[in-house]
Amino acid sequence: MSVHRLTLGDVLGEHRRGRPLGTAAVDGDVRLTYPELDARVDRLAAALAADGVGAGDRVLWLGRNSFRVLELLLAAGRLGAIFCPANWRQTADELAHVLDDLTPSVVVWEESEAVEKARGQVSLDARWVRSGEEYEAYLPGSATAPSIEVSPDAPVLALYTAAFDGRPNAALLSHSALIAHSMSLLHVRQMEDGFAFLACGPLFHVGTMMFTLATFQIGGKLVFTPAYEPAEVCRLIEAERCTQAFLFGPMIDGLVEANSGGAHDLSSLRFVSHSPAWDAMITVDDSPWCASGMGGYGQTEVGGMLTFLGLGMGGAGQAGRPSPLVHVRILDPAGEEVAPGEVGEICARGQSVFSGYWNRPELNEAKAADGWHHTGDLGRREPDGTLTFIGPRLRMIKSANENIYPAEVERALKTHPAVADAAVIGVPDERFGQSPKAVVVLADGASATAEEIIEHVRGEIASYKKPREVEFAAAIPKRGHTPDYDALDEAHGGGAYPGT
């Protein structure tokens, strides 16, 4: 066994010894100390092993937030298996896709029509355990987890994300990656001994999961609540003296309203400044994470945050600088680094990078081309070395020998005061192969000519990236949050893209 080994199970083993009286998890009436959590994880791992769960096998959670999510993650980790908390609010079809794709050996679920319908749609040889009494009965009275040597490089968490082809993919994160990400968050957020985190965002999303894991890493207290409910969140912050909760913008406004009159003492919360009423209720935190307004750039595939504004405050780039455990390059489609100020794909290497998607060998090869994780997002190094996130790298226009990313041109178009929305496509061009064309929605009551808009873009970015044509439209068709480029191409004459 390597003296360098550190798995989530090893972290739990340390906390059992180092925090014999420390509260690990609170969830409704449930309160577990670290030794109690450790004993339950042992029992759960023994039950999973008895159902045949071994190295590389999957365990699926379909339910709301619960302390059982933490238990299941740690028990799967003891066995070298992979735990996936999935969004149970999806449609039956979407859930059936998850079941078919992940082929879990054990599914722990909460009552839901969609889950039951999905279960009927798939042929899956899995053990189904209902959360609650059935789950408690599933745990043997007492048991030692099977003694299995787990590599820190083994994937232990799967989170569905990145629906490139319309279906989400499960990003696999290893023990090492999760621990590395937790360390960077402990540092930038200044999470110290005694930290208590209220998991009031969804645990199937990396934003809540990353703080849950970092709190676990430092042996703090995790408070679980099924979902965000303002009055209950206020009550829990006061009752459990929470240091932090998963909150942003509208959620914070909800708390201010729910706590008007100061019914609950929220002063234990050390968080981001938001509004005078909020700032008066809490303790405004001066850690780099909070002082920078929780800025940075991240994605599930790097465990959460790849860069932190708190590591580059005052810099030109709103994404700041990388976590100390990763390094970043801005690469062009040929894998060459672009010069500072130029836009390319944000690529990274380091300890918190994921281990690929479950069951997507071809996609994984492309994502890890040349030994760099390709985020699929565009970014830029500013002259001071800080990073700016531009937008998703959905497609590329090739004009003469130049690469033009629609997201960068759209960003420049939207800085024109008369432009409410914009999208950029490539149209066939006899001389250059393609040239960029803008589809622009004007703001209510505003007016601008195509020439004015093109001239504006030329002042913002390199001249060769400016649209040769501007067409005005009433709206930009969307697919989710991004322009529907296929529809735009069809409506506005796009085509001749590189590789087609």
Place this chain on the structure above:
Amino acid sequence: MSVHRLTLGDVLGEHRRGRPLGTAAVDGDVRLTYPELDARVDRLAAALAADGVGAGDRVLWLGRNSFRVLELLLAAGRLGAIFCPANWRQTADELAHVLDDLTPSVVVWEESEAVEKARGQVSLDARWVRSGEEYEAYLPGSATAPSIEVSPDAPVLALYTAAFDGRPNAALLSHSALIAHSMSLLHVRQMEDGFAFLACGPLFHVGTMMFTLATFQIGGKLVFTPAYEPAEVCRLIEAERCTQAFLFGPMIDGLVEANSGGAHDLSSLRFVSHSPAWDAMITVDDSPWCASGMGGYGQTEVGGMLTFLGLGMGGAGQAGRPSPLVHVRILDPAGEEVAPGEVGEICARGQSVFSGYWNRPELNEAKAADGWHHTGDLGRREPDGTLTFIGPRLRMIKSANENIYPAEVERALKTHPAVADAAVIGVPDERFGQSPKAVVVLADGASATAEEIIEHVRGEIASYKKPREVEFAAAIPKRGHTPDYDALDEAHGGGAYPGT
């Protein structure tokens, strides 16, 4: 190439891009930005490679503190080689041992009689480069470092320590171990963007080296000064706006004296509270590292600190809790974990643990027995889970079936007000094999009987550990800081130790 790779070279590659204008190193007239440091490291690596330095080869520094120590470490790292900064103030014989033991391919040295004498004593096929002009001429005008794939698990730093058999051993630390240790220090010391460290302690010692490396990890500024000189340290803190320096007790008193009248503005320094005069000169820091008085337990073999008081403030154990990247067990000589409250050897696993000593296969096997790094030090888990460091595990007494560590009994003896110093040996015992015997030095003017002292110890620790006899002496013979047990055995009838 792995997307997870992170070496010291990768960190430097990130800083070159992320901090194009950031000052990496200051040393006298020398000021290097990160891109300049990176370019010099490339040139130095090319020069070392031309001298045959490759994976696993050693590069030795014999000199005072210098920015070249950082350059040499990073250049060796680029080649998969090992860099060792050694104590050049040793005798010629001691230096000759280092040369014989480490067999470096390249030695960079500063003028010293002892070094020249040692060089004459050994037969070593090494390239000798004198620091200063000769070193500058050694660097090619411009060069790219050879493109070598370096594993993060490769040892990169060797520090001499742990003279178990009278001769020191070189502890090998890998890229991963150094990066992990830096992360824990970044967290506990709250080292943020813009951190500037003044390396005014010796760089061949882990205490100064660990802060140098953590500052590098976060892209901070390193200020080098040849050695601790109070007036110069004050000047540098002011001139470079240093956030921290390597200082403790008497060094701080020296600064207070040197800066009486407030000639220099030391307010940039964020450090430990020490005295009213000191606290008025600096900014007293509230990070867990400083607020806890820099408490914890460490050794070179774990990269510096294994535990931090700042992770267990208010706890019973003065060593606090382990860094988030290691885990600790207190083991008996058979490798079994002892109960909380019992003394055993502090053993650890985790990311910052060393890769063994250079050229000591048998010792390394013993140090890593059962997959746990054996620190050679005794400790105890307090009931609240925090850790207490007891003392070095120099030897063990076996009485009946019980293990008795002299260090633990000595600690208890010294809590008696009449006892100025004490040492405990094992004497042959017909019934029990051995029994503990105390040699006690009384405080000036104090008196106590053997019975009173034995009774006192019985109140402090388990009864079977109390001395059966107490002999009074004028002084305890010492070997360095610890009792000379061989001399004590001879003078006071010790013997029959387990294993002899």
